[in-house]
Amino acid sequence: MxxxxxxxxxxxxxSYLIGDETTGRAVLVDPRRxxxxxxxxxxxxxxxxxxxxxxxxxxxxxxxxxxLARATGxxxxxxxxxxxxxxxxxxxxxxxxxxxxxxxxxxxxPVGGTGAGPSQEPEPSxxxxxxxxxxxHTPESICIVxxxxxxxxxxxxxxxxxxxxxxxxxxxxxxxxxxxxPQDMAGRLYRSLHGKLLTLPDATRVFxxxxxxxxxxxxxxxxxxxxxxxxRRHNYALQPMxxxxxxxxxxxxxxxxxxxxxxxxxxxxxxHPLLDAAPPAALTLxxxxxxxxxxxxxxxxxxxLTAYTAAHFTGSLxxxxxxxxxxxxxxxxxxxxxxxxxxxxxxxxxxxxRLARIGYDHVxxxxxxxxxxxxxxxxxxxxxxxxxxxxxxxxxxxxIDVRNPAEYETGALPDARNLxxxxxxxxxxxxxxxxxxxxxxxxxxxxxxxAALLEARGFRDVRDVIGGxxxxxxxxx
Numbered sequence: 015m016x017x018x019x020x021x022x023x024x025x026x027x028x029s030y031l032i033g034d035e036t037t038g039r040a041v042l043v044d045p046r047r048x049x050x051x052x053x054x055x056x057x058x059x060x061x062x063x064x065x066x067x068x069x070x071x072x073x074x075x076x077x078x079x080x081x082l083a084r085a086t087g088x089x090x091x092x093x094x095x096x097x098x099x100x101x102x103x104x105x106x107x108x109x110x111x112x113x114x115x116x117x118x119x120x121x122x123x124p125v126g127g128t129g130a131g132p133s134q135e136p137e138p139s140x141x142x143x144x145x146x147x148x149x150x151h152t153p154e155s156i157c158i159v160x161x162x163x164x165x166x167x168x169x170x171x172x173x174x175x176x177x178x179x180x181x182x183x184x185x186x187x188x189x190x191x192x193x194x195x196p197q198d199m200a201g202r203l204y205r206s207l208h209g210k211l212l213t214l215p216d217a218t219r220v221f222x223x224x225x226x227x228x229x230x231x232x233x234x235x236x237x238x239x240x241x242x243x244x245x246r247r248h249n250y251a252l253q254p255m256x257x258x259x260x261x262x263x264x265x266x267x268x269x270x271x272x273x274x275x276x277x278x279x280x281x282x283x284x285x286h287p288l289l290d291a292a293p294p295a296a297l298t299l300x301x302x303x304x305x306x307x308x309x310x311x312x313x314x315x316x317x318x319l320t321a322y323t324a325a326h327f328t329g330s331l332x333x334x335x336x337x338x339x340x341x342x343x344x345x346x347x348x349x350x351x352x353x354x355x356x357x358x359x360x361x362x363x364x365x366x367x368r369l370a371r372i373g374y375d376h377v378x379x380x381x382x383x384x385x386x387x388x389x390x391x392x393x394x395x396x397x398x399x400x401x402x403x404x405x406x407x408x409x410x411x412x413x414i415d416v417r418n419p420a421e422y423e424t425g426a427l428p429d430a431r432n433l434x435x436x437x438x439x440x441x442x443x444x445x446x447x448x449x450x451x452x453x454x455x456x457x458x459x460x461x462x463x464x465a466a467l468l469e470a471r472g473f474r475d476v477r478d479v480i481g482g483x484x485x486x487x488x489x490x491x
Contacts, residue, residue, distance in 0.1 A: 015032070015033070015034065015035065015141045015160075015162045015170070016031065016032070016033035016034075016035050016040070016059050016061060017030070017031070017032055017033075017160070017170070017171075018030065018031045018055060019221060019238065019239070020046075020051060020052070021225070021238050022046055022371075024338060024339060024340060024368060025046075025074065025075050025228070025338075025340060025341065025371060025372075026224050026225045026226060026227040026228040026234070027044075027046060027074070027075055027223065027224055027228070028044070028221065028222060028223055028224065028225065028238060029042065029043060029044045029045050029046055029052075030042070030043040030044065030173055030221060031043075031052060031055060031056060031061070031063075032113070032141065032143070032160060033056070033059060033061040033113065033141070034113035034114050034140040034141040035059070035060070035061075036114060036140055037113060037114055037115070037140060038060050038061050038062050039061070039062060039064055039113045039114075040056055040061040040062060040063045040064065040065075040113070041063070041064070041065045041066070041067055041111065041113065041143065042063050042065075042066050042067070042082060042088070043066075043067045043068075043069065043158060043173055044067075044068060044069055044072070044077065044173075044175065044223055045066065045077060045078035045079060045081075045082050046075060046077070046078050046371060047075070047076050047077065047078040047081055047289050047370060047371050048078065048081075048289060048291070048367060048370070048371065049078045049081050049082050049085060052082065053085060053086075062086070063082065063086045063088050064086070064087075064088050064089070065088055065089050065091060065111070066079045066082050066083060066088050066089065066090045066091065067091045067092075067105070067156075067158060068090070068091070068092050068096075068282075069093075069155060069156055069157065069158070069173065069174075069175025069176065069177075069223060070092075070093070070151060070152040070154055070155040070156070070175055070176060071092075071096070071152055071154065071279050071282045071283045072176075072278065072279070072282050073188055073230075073275035073276070073278050073279040073282075074224075074228060074229060074230055074272070074275060074278065074341070074372075075278065075340075075371050075372055076278050076281055076282065076286060076370070076371060076372055076373035077282050078289070079282075080100070080285065080286065080288060081288050081289050084288060089102075089103050090102045090103070091103040091104070091105050092104060092105065092154055092156075093105055093145075093147055093154040093155060093156040094106050094107070094147065094154070095147075095149065095153045095154040096154040096283075097283070098283055098284070098285070099283065099284035099285040100285045105145040105156060106145065106147075107145060107146065107147035108144065108145065108146075109144070109145045110142055110143065110144050110145075111142065111143040111144075111145070112139065112140065112141075112142050113140050113141040113142065113143070114139035114140020114141060114142070115139060115140075139164065140163070140164075141160070141161070141162060141163075142161040142163075142164050143158050143159065143160055143161070144158070144159040144161065144169075145157075145158060145159075146158070146159060146172075146206075146210045146211070147206075147210075148174075148175075148177045148203075148206035148207075148210050148211065149199075149202045149203075149206060150177060150183075150184060150186055150199055150200065150202040150203025150204070150205075150206045150207070151175070151176040151177055151183075151184030151185065151186060151188075151199070151203060151230075152176075152188070152189060152199075153189075153194070153199075153202075155175055155176065155177050155184070155206070156175065157172055157173060157174050157175055157177055157178075157210070157211060158172065158173040159171075159172045159214070159218075160172065160173065168215045168217055168218060169214060169215070169218045170218075170219065171218055171219030171220065171221050172211065172214060172218055172219070172220060172221065172242070173221045173223075174211065174220055174221065174222050174223065175222070175223045176222075176223045176224065176230050176231075177203070177206060177207070177211065178207065178211055178220060178222060178245065178249075179222045179223075179224060179225070179230075179231050179234045179235070180220065180222055180225065180234065180235040180237045180238070180239070180240040180245070180249075181233050181234055181235035181237075181245075181248070181249055181250075182231040182232060182233040182234050182235075182249065182250075182251060183203060183207065183231070183249070183251040183252070183264060184203060184230060184231065185230060185231055185232070185264070185268045185269075186199035186200040186202075186203050186264060186265060187199070187265060187268055187271075188271065188275060188279075196265045197261050197265060200260065200261040200264050200265050201257060201261055203260075203264070204257045204260045204261065205257075207251075207252065211242065212242065212246060212252065214242045215242065215243075216241060216242050216243025216246065217241060217242075217243065218241060218242045219239060219240070219241055220239060220240040220241055220242060220244075220245060221238075221239055222234075222238070222239075222240075225237070225238050227338060229269045229270075229271065229272055229275075229341065229436070231268075231269075232267060232268055232269055232418070232420050233250065250263075251263060251264055267419050267420040267423065268419070268420075269418040269419070269420070269434070269436070270418055270419070270434035270435070270436035270437045271436060271437075272341055272344045272345040272436045273344060273345055273346075273348065273349070273436065273437075273439060273440075274344030274345070274349055274372055274373070274374070275344075277344075277349035277373060278344075278372055278373050281373050286373060287375065289370055290370070290375065291367070291370075293362065293363040293366065294355060294362050294363070294365075294366045294377050294378075294379050294380045295378070295379035295380070296379060296380060296381075296382045297354060297378070297379035297380065297381060297382075299381060299387045299391065301379070302354045302379070302381050305352060305354055305378050305379075306329075306354065309352050309378070310351065310352060311351070311352035311353060311354050311378055312330075312331055312347060312351055312352070312353055312354070312470070313327050313329065313330035313331065313354050313356050313381075314330070314331050314332075314333065314343065314347065314353050314354065314355055314356065314365075315327070315330045315331065315332045315333075315356040315357075315384070315466075316332075316333060316334060316335040316339065316355060316356065316357045316358075316361065316365045317332075317334065317335075317356065317357065317358050317384065318334050318335075318336060318358075319332075319334050319458075319459060319462055321358075321385075322334070322398070322462065322466075323397065323398035323400060323462060324397060324398075325388045325395050325396075325397055326356075326388070326395070326396055326397075326398070326466075327356065327384075327388070327394055327395065327396070328394055328395065328396040328469075329396075329469070329470050330356060330466065330470070331346060331347065331463075331466050331467060331470055332462060332463055332466040333346070333463055334459070335357070335358075335361055335364065335365055335368075337459055339365065339368050339369075340368040340369060340371055340372045340374075341372070342435070342460070342463055343368075343369060343372070343374065344372050344374065345435055345436040345438075345439075346435070346438065346439055346463060346467050347374070348439070349373070349374070350376060351376065352376045352377075352378050353369065353374065353376060353377045353378065354377075354378050354379060354380065354381065355377060355379070355380035355381070356380070356381050356384045357380055357381075357384070358384070359382060359383060362380040362382075365380075366380075396469070398462065398465060398466075398478070399476070399477045399478075400462075400477060400478055400479070400480050401452065401477050401478065401479050401480065402479075402480055403479060403480060403481050403485035403486040403488070403489040404486075404489040406427065406452060406454075406479055406486055407450075407452065408428070408429075410450065411449070411450040411451065411452045412431070412445055412446065412449055412450065412451045412452070413427060413429055413430045413431065413452050413454075414430065414431055414432075414433050414445070414451060414452070414453050414454075414464070415427065415430040415431065415432045415433070415454060415455075415483070416433060416434060416435045416438060416453055416454070416455050416460050416461055416464045417432070417434065417435075417455050417456055417460070417483070418434050418436075419432060419434065421456060421483075425483070425487065426483070427454065427483065427486055427487070430454070433445075435455070435460045435463060435464055438464055438467060438468075439467065442467070442468060442471060442473075445468075445473070447468075447471070447472055447473045447474060448474060449475070450475040450476075450477070451468060451473055451475065451476045451477070452477050452478070452479065453465055453468075453476070453477070453478040453479070454478060454479035454482050454483055454486060455482045455483065456482045456483055456484060457481060457482040457483075457484055457485075458478070458479065458480055458481050458482040458485075459482075460482075461478035461479060461482060462478055464478070465477070465478045
């Protein structure tokens with residue numbers, strides 16, 4: 015068996031290539047939108063990607079199933095509950111996928127068949143996958159049990175998508191707008207975990223869809239693999255408890271939902287244009303400013319935090335490329351907004367690719383040498399106003415904590431309101447733009463993003479705390 019995990023640090027996202035080296039047939043699970051790594055590795059291993067499996071409709075990134083299907087001719091498959099705007103094969107609970115025969119078979123029917131009904135299922139051979147319907151994170155969620163050999167006494171592992179993470183379980187609250195309550199989804203999740211995944215042997219390896227940093231959970235580990243036994247012992251959500259207690263536990267304190275999640279989930283369900291990998295066009299500063307004035311574009315500064323705070327174009331937004339660039343961009347920039355990148359020379363293509371991974375394709379171009387343009391046009395320059403940790407005012411300001419709710423609940427500065435960064439484009443309407451605002455996060459990165467957003471919205475006096483809560487709390491203590 016060929017088995018490879020592809021882990022994308024900037025989105026904490028994992029995808030998987032599984033192949034039978036005897037037949038050369040392979041499956042790709044949960045691909046990202048830029049697919050060159052998969053194609054190169056499959057060719058090097060002598061594999062043909064014939065099936066693309068999505069464990070669910072992803073909300074945090076734009077999947078590459080359409081790009082991969084175009085490049086390979088592979089069939090796209092989802093769980094049986096999925097309804098899409100493009101042709102798919104639906105995978106039934108318990109269905110086996112055999113990679114060891116003359117063709118990949120889904121429950122007896124070869125991939126590429128008419129779908130009129132199953133033929134006689136071949137004798138299992140080689141690498142075999144078993145589908146588990148595991149609704150809870152979403153209704154169509156599935157997990158994939160991997161058997162290196164059909165006769166092996168235990169599975170090699172299980173791909174758990176967003177149903178089970180290392181250290182956490184999938185959040186059940188993302189579909190409230192679809193009329194499904196978090197409590198109902200949490201109940202389904204409880205039954206999927208205990209009725210399906212926890213019935214697997216303890217030695218079964220766990221390969222999740224995400225790791226630490228993802229907004230798809232609140233307590234994800236930095237480890238990208240585990241075992242069912244380790245999760246049974248150490249995962250807080252898998253400890254023995256009644257279903258009602260599980261529902262209460264997993265519906266509380268989830269991270270704020272980035273604004274782009276609903277946008278991406280819809281594109282992954284309905285279809286989207288294929289990735290355009292061309293580098294962004296170079297724009298003059300006049301062209302960039304005209305795009306902002308006439309087309310409603312935003313200047314998105316992806317330079318390091320220290321460069322931005324020292325000098326930036328007035329009204330520009332800031333998200334450093336060395337942070338969770340795409341996720342934060344999707345939190346403060348509305349889907350469909352035209353974007354002009356203000357990037358260090360040589361980094362603009364990476365910035366555009368990361369935006370494309372969340373479906374933000376409307377990049378008009380980039381300003382080629384921001385430092386030179388800032389030096390030439392001091393009339394367009396602003397500098398961030400930052401406070402030392404010991405200088406946070408105790409009164410007369412709107413003190414805002416932009417961390418996630420679970421972080422805020424562990425401790426906050428006196429009189430601080432919790433307005434998480436992901437929801438700030440909407441919640442900032444509750445603030446007075448004429449009164450001073452002081453922002454802080456955990457260590458100082460998110461507060462600069464938040465300050466840039468408020469300044470772009472016309473707030474007159476915005477400052478953030480250097481070092482964030484950790485530094486301010488230690489100073490106060």
